[in-house]
């Protein structure tokens with residue numbers, strides 16, 4: 001049985017938001033009551049289970065393929081999928097409430113596409129998406145107050161309009177979209193750059209963000225203190241370096257280590273590459289950094305003195321680097 005009149009998702013709207021708008025549209029019920037009436041669990045909507053998609057299709061007439069476009073499916077305990085792109089659990093931020101206050105205020109227009117109802121955008125959920133292109137401001141992002149806020153109904157998780165006005169007025173302006181645009185293109189199936197496309201999208205994004213953070217803010221910057229706007233800037237700078245593949249990455253690493261040596265000529269790779277080295281050497285990441293790690297390892301072996309036997313990014317080095325050993329000795333790069 002299809003419920004009439006038909007209410008389709010708005011372009012870019014999340015499945016959770018769409019389901020939240022179905023409530024008052026069809027039954028005059030608020031929040032989760034409509035889902036209860038229809039015997040949906042909120043978690044099945046958050047996880048976009050096959051059963052949930054099938055039932056939404058039956059009730060609304062919207063095709064299953066179209067419903068899938070606006071959600072994130074759980075495919076394993078810690079693996080998720082949006083469109084045809086698979087990623088780990090920290091890439092789609094289920095632990096956070098995220099919105100553009102200016103977009104939500106515009107949604108209140110009764111003549112708008114949502115007839116005055118707030119719309120949660122699926123794009124806001126992805127970690128590298130930190131700015132609203134439409135309004136040129138940094139998105140509002142905060143930790144959820146509890147598990148229940150995984151259900152990102154903007155009527156429940158975002159504040160009232162008066163607070164939204166303040167948040168919109170105080171939001172830092174932002175115009176760095178490089179990495180964000182790459183992620184959006186990848187979801188749309190647009191290929192390139194090649195080096196990034198060979199990696200999982202969360203691996204590629206993490207590499208851009210970490211590299212960019214050190215390019216823009218220095219090899220020894222405290223990452224915990226970077227703001228969302230600064231992370232957006234970092235992501236774009238890292239993307240610009242990584243779009244040229246290994247050559248671009250090596251140029252970026254040269255720039256970072258040159259700046260470190262300008263400040264102090266002492267020390268090995270840790271002094272030169274700072275937190276890049278710590279990140280890769282001491283595994284300070286939940287995302288496997290292997291592709292960028294291999295490039296950094298090659299760079300270190302080519303340009304810095306490494307004692308034979310030193311373990312560099314999980315692998316022992318058998319030989320000293322030739323430029324520092326004073327003789328021409330081949331490096332075994334497999335070791």
Ligand SMILES: [Zn+2]
Pocket residue numbers: 100101102103104132133134135
């Ligand atoms: Zn906006």
